Amino acid sequence: MGKEARDILAKLKRGDKGSLTRLKQNIKTNEKYQLDNFDLITWFLVS
Amino acid sequence: MSLKTSLSKVHKCKAPSITQTNGLSLKLSSFTIERFAPYTKLFNEKEWDFETKKKNRNAFYEWIKWIAENHPKVHAKLSKPIDILIATDTLSEGQNLQDADMVINYDIHWNPVRIIQRMGRIDRLGSPNKKIFGINFWPSNNINTYLNLQGRIEERMAAMKLAGAEVDHQFSETFAEIIQDESLDQKMNARMMKQMETTWDDIEVTDEGLGFDDLSLERYRQDLLEEFNKDKNKYLKMPKGVYTGFKADKTICNENGIIALLGYPARPSKKPDYDYQLFDLIYINMQGKTVLLNQKEILDALTVHKDKNRFVLDAIDRGDEDAIKGLVNAMQGWLNDQAVEIEKQSDGTEKK
Numbered sequence: 001m002g003k004e005a006r007d008i009l010a011k012l013k014r015g016d017k018g019s020l021t022r023l024k025q026n027i028k029t030n031e032k033y034q035l036d037n038f039d040l041i042t043w044f045l046v047s
Numbered sequence: 048m049s050l051k052t053s054l055s056k057v058h059k060c061k062a063p064s065i066t067q068t069n070g071l072s073l074k075l076s077s078f079t080i081e082r083f084a085p086y087t088k089l090f091n092e093k094e095w096d097f098e099t100k101k102k103n104r105n106a107f108y109e110w111i112k113w114i115a116e117n118h119p120k121v122h123a124k125l126s127k128p129i130d131i132l133i134a135t136d137t138l139s140e141g142q143n144l145q146d147a148d149m150v151i152n153y154d155i156h157w158n159p160v161r162i163i164q165r166m167g168r169i170d171r172l173g174s175p176n177k178k179i180f181g182i183n184f185w186p187s188n189n190i191n192t193y194l195n196l197q198g199r200i201e202e203r204m205a206a207m208k209l210a211g212a213e214v215d216h217q218f219s220e221t222f223a224e225i226i227q228d229e230s231l232d233q234k235m236n237a238r239m240m241k242q243m244e245t246t247w248d249d250i251e252v253t254d255e256g257l258g259f260d261d262l263s264l265e266r267y268r269q270d271l272l273e274e275f276n277k278d279k280n281k282y283l284k285m286p287k288g289v290y291t292g293f294k295a296d297k298t299i300c301n302e303n304g305i306i307a308l309l310g311y312p313a314r315p316s317k318k319p320d321y322d323y324q325l326f327d328l329i330y331i332n333m334q335g336k337t338v339l340l341n342q343k344e345i346l347d348a349l350t351v352h353k354d355k356n357r358f359v360l361d362a363i364d365r366g367d368e369d370a371i372k373g374l375v376n377a378m379q380g381w382l383n384d385q386a387v388e389i390e391k392q393s394d395g396t397e398k399k
Contacts, residue, residue: 002386017224032311033386035379039314039323043307044349045292045359046300046330 004029083129084146086175089121092143104175139165145174151182155197159204163215183219201225267346270353287314292359293352300339300348304332305377333373335380 011019081088097113099106115122147169166181201222204214310323330339339345362370
């Protein structure tokens with residue numbers, strides 16, 4: 001189980017609305033977290 | 048149902064405060080309030096040579112009959128009841144008005160304590176009402192956007208909750224969401240832990256204290272808006288993936304890595320006016336592990352470094368393949384972590 005799944009489970013226990021919406025989307029976390037699914041809008045290099 | 052069954056008589060009471068010293072207005076205001084709340088002001092708060100085995104409301108009804116026979120002047124007040132009392136903020140404290148079962152805030156005070164106090168006039172022990180109601184009139188949308196009154200009160204109430212005060216969780220829908228928010232709980236716990244270590248004064252005077260600002264991102268929004276307005280066109284034309292870098296203050300950013308703003312799901316190629324469902328602001332090291340979890344902490348870190356000179360390794364600016372690959376791997380590592388956790392077993396193998 002990854003971080004998002006743990007996070008959603010924890011929020012569901014408290015009855016968080018957003019996590020329920022996420023659950024209803026029915027998108028597996030390993031399908032969601034692909035490089036192509038995200039836009040890198042901006043980034044900073046920390047040196 | 049309240050003792051006040053008919054809503055026929057309305058009385059305007061400009062300043063019914065008990066702190067008034069002017070004899071005439073004090074007399075007038077107490078006369079008004081006794082007519083408005085006879086159960087509390089006359090029956091309960093004054094001493095009468097009257098006895099009954101009945102309780103609460105029934106005792107009150109019996110007392111009215113007794114008053115009619117023994118105290119005609121008091122009975123005269125009872126026969127001219129006031130059902131709706133319209134008052135300024137002066138009535139928000141100091142009076143017991145349990146007879147009433149509804150407070151309508153036709154102006155919302157910026158200070159949540161005042162709002163709680165106003166409810167407290169009727170939300171008191173000894174109320175004959177089974178249910179009480181509170182109604183708040185918020186300004187219309189336009190004005191509220193301008194004043195952000197609701198937002199400001201909710202933030203202050205959230206801050207009060209953090210400080211341990213009793214607040215009305217059902218005050219408004221958005222406030223209910225704020226206090227259910229996970230981070231607020233975490234902040235409250237962290238603060239309580241800290242309180243155990245130090246005294247209240249220590250927390251208040253240090254920068255680490257949790258102030259009103261900490262509950263909103265308003266400060267960053269102002270900062271960004273100011274910068275944005277300086278050169279709107281430049282920022283509007285900025286391409287996706289634009290980047291910069293800085294030499295970090297190690298006390299704030301203790302690891303090298305990337306701070307990135309990600310949008311999900313990726314924008315389809317032919318949709319210029321596309322809205323992302325969610326944004327993720329992340330600070331990860333070169334292995335893809337998160338350095339700072341909280342988005343506000345990341346914004347804080349960026350704020351500290353916002354006036355620093357641009358500093359990006361030459362290799363990255365040149366587009367050196369290895370350097371870029373390192374960055375992509377870091378991003379990939381973070382994405383993997385979100386989806387599946389990999390645990391290293393004692394025999395060296397990995398378990399997903």
